[in-house]
Amino acid sequence: MAFTPLHDRVLVRRLEGEEKTAGGLIIPDTAKEKPAEGIVVAVGEGARDDDGDRIPMDVKEGDKVLFGKWSGTEVTVDGTEMLIMKESDIMGIIA
């Protein structure tokens, strides 16, 4: 399968369940709009700045990321639930 997100979009595979990262980051269960974790599967070429030049993306394939739980549009790729979102919906990278 090959899906190339356009512009500054990112294809993310959501990690289900409350994961505890190696560093011990726990996503709280009670928060109203709690962030979700996922793995970046594909990354667009980047949006363009005011001069029409590409702005390089800050996430890359394989990055474990935190994003707003309701961010993105759902698609199913190879039987796995995926999300297409903008890079700006991603809050940070978990290492």
Place this chain on the structure above:
Amino acid sequence: MAFTPLHDRVLVRRLEGEEKTAGGLIIPDTAKEKPAEGIVVAVGEGARDDDGDRIPMDVKEGDKVLFGKWSGTEVTVDGTEMLIMKESDIMGIIA
């Protein structure tokens, strides 16, 4: 027939039915606002940046694309339902 979309608009032929791509991408049927697939039929010359220069388009004729189901304006070309949308309504390219 020749229809030249203006600026950053794209003419897209919607693919009806739930297609399974070679790579196995399935568009879920239950999602409230599920994305749709289509083939790019014609592409505008691109919007202009702050200096008035053209921003090249990221999609080209023949690309299989994913877009928001309610995106675009419907027209009928040669008996086929078409959509005129902005490139920013296209989420990515399916290969």
Place this chain on the structure above:
Amino acid sequence: MAFTPLHDRVLVRRLEGEEKTAGGLIIPDTAKEKPAEGIVVAVGEGARDDDGDRIPMDVKEGDKVLFGKWSGTEVTVDGTEMLIMKESDIMGIIA
């Protein structure tokens, strides 16, 4: 008669009735906000970019164009109903 639209405005003569173009483009009748066809009668000199330079217009006098049915402001020129609209209201050029 001479009417010179200002900035990025365009004077368009609406084509009444459902026309079938040489290429077979049919404007559907049932769509809620169906696009309309028209002929460009006069074109402004173009808006200005952030540096104050003119952005050249993408349509020219005589172009057959597709635009949102409710776009523009109506005026009557030489007994013909005309519309003054912004170029951004024009979706594309029919050839």
Place this chain on the structure above:
Amino acid sequence: MAFTPLHDRVLVRRLEGEEKTAGGLIIPDTAKEKPAEGIVVAVGEGARDDDGDRIPMDVKEGDKVLFGKWSGTEVTVDGTEMLIMKESDIMGIIA
């Protein structure tokens, strides 16, 4: 009398009644928000672009212009009803 509009403002003397121009342009009477005709009496020096430079005005004193009927702010100059509006409220120049 001397009134110098600031920035991209224009002082316009409204032409009352339904005028038929030499070229036969008639402003329809039934339109809900029909455009009005007027003569440009005074023109500002122009707004400034992102670099702070003046953007030259596209209308000049004496131009016969078409503008939105409800555009501008009314003042009375030498017993004549005048309107101060932005150049962007002017749709085009009638010749």
Place this chain on the structure above:
Amino acid sequence: MAFTPLHDRVLVRRLEGEEKTAGGLIIPDTAKEKPAEGIVVAVGEGARDDDGDRIPMDVKEGDKVLFGKWSGTEVTVDGTEMLIMKESDIMGIIA
């Protein structure tokens, strides 16, 4: 007294009553939101453009100006009612 308006702000002394200028400009009394006349008392150094450079002000101390009746914030300076407004609230200069 010395009050230095910041950025593109202007300190204006409102002229009460319906003045008839030398040129015969009369502010109509019946308009719902009629413009008011005033004298510019102090002028800021100007806002900054996108490059951070000052945009020079178009009004100067002593100018007789026309502005929206409800523009600005009222202060009392030396017993005289004053208004602090943005230069963009000023419609033009009366000479």
Place this chain on the structure above:
Amino acid sequence: MAFTPLHDRVLVRRLEGEEKTAGGLIIPDTAKEKPAEGIVVAVGEGARDDDGDRIPMDVKEGDKVLFGKWSGTEVTVDGTEMLIMKESDIMGIIA
């Protein structure tokens, strides 16, 4: 105590009571949203323009300023009520 406002923020100590400045500027008591006077206690390094360069601040520590009565966020520093506001909330400098 040291509090460094970020970006284009300013720390202001509000002057309570109706002060009459040396120049005789009186803040009217009856105005609905009357401006307030204060002394600038600390100033940020400035916001950044479109090129990422700092825009120098127009107020400095010790300036007596006029600002909208409801501007800013309240904090208490050394027992004195302070306000953190953006420089754009400051209308001008009283000398």
Place this chain on the structure above:
Amino acid sequence: MAFTPLHDRVLVRRLEGEEKTAGGLIIPDTAKEKPAEGIVVAVGEGARDDDGDRIPMDVKEGDKVLFGKWSGTEVTVDGTEMLIMKESDIMGIIA
């Protein structure tokens, strides 16, 4: 644990309770939307300006900062409540 905030985001550990800083800054308890104090734990690489260049961050790891009480999105890192917010939500640095 390693969490790298994206763009101009900052990871902040909230300081619970009403702290009195060395300099005596007290956050008032009665204010409706009182600011909160926290320690910066991680900082993004910065947003990009109009030319696509990074804008350096003004806060750094270890900074004691003041921010709007309701700013940011909550996550739990190593059992400590953390907040991911934009640098623009931070009002200033307490020293």
